[in-house]
Amino acid sequence: MIIVSIERSNGTIRGYTVKGHAGYLPPGEDIVCAAVSMLTQTTLLGLMRFIKEGLSYHIDSLGTLTCRLPEELSKKEQLQAQAILETMVMGLKNLQGNYKGYIRVFNRRWTS
Template sequence: MIDVKIFQTPSGEYTGFQMSGHAGYAEYGQDIVCAAVSALVINAINSIDQYTEDAFENSVDPDSGSVFFQITDRPVSTSSQLLLKSLVLGLNGIQDEYGKKHIKIRLEKQEG
């Protein structure tokens, strides 16, 4: 199962996420859930890097499926907020379609 923690300030501002695991929907190389989640996550990180000036920390371990991404600027720009909201929307859509057996999303409140 892919476990996704979405980081959020007490006021509801998204600040990043942490993801680990594999969906287990199909064999390696054929898993459409892993592919969809990977595409959304990579696109969100690349878009924030390309289209905003927000500073961030990130790390990726392809072997474990682990990704950490945290915007370090406060407040988070409107553009990054929109991109992170879009990521969460897409991840929730995948969870709704394929179930919590393959992807589990939870919010984690953090200090602003």
Template sequence: MIKASIDHFKNHVSGFKLTGHADAGEYGQDIVCSAVSVLSITTVNGLQEVAGIDLEVDSDDDNGGYLSVSIPVLSDAQKSIKADAILDTFENGMKDIAESYSKYINLKIN
């Protein structure tokens, strides 16, 4: 099971953590794991490339199944607006996945 948590600070997503594997199918065929992976990697790339934010990212690149992202407090209004749009989209996507595949993912919103 994937355990996901999304943290908030002053009504903004301040970070998220993903651990585990969905085990919803064979390796390479697991649509839940694939959906969470694509959404989380796209979110990190968007925050870095589109919003221009330096993030704290910790992952297990060798074994997978672990990603921790911490978003700094942003003083730049334009970066903050972009980050909020990207992170709100991530949160909505994770909620949809968790609702549709609750057997394979546990999502906590803090």
């Protein structure tokens, strides 16, 4: 199962972590894994486009993706980042609804 943790502080997304494998189909054919990867990695690309300094991310050898926003963002950067991140969450929750048992999306309280 793919586990997505959305870290929030006062309703604002501060970061996200994606780990695991869906197991819906064999590796290389798994549409759930492909969809989650596309949503979360495109989100990272969008954030990198609009946040010029301080964005933190890491993808490890097992495929776990972790992304954190910087502590300080301009109002414009914050609005752009939240639009991108909330769109990702909508897509992930849609997948969760359509592929129960293969992906779970959780909201977590953010701590620095």
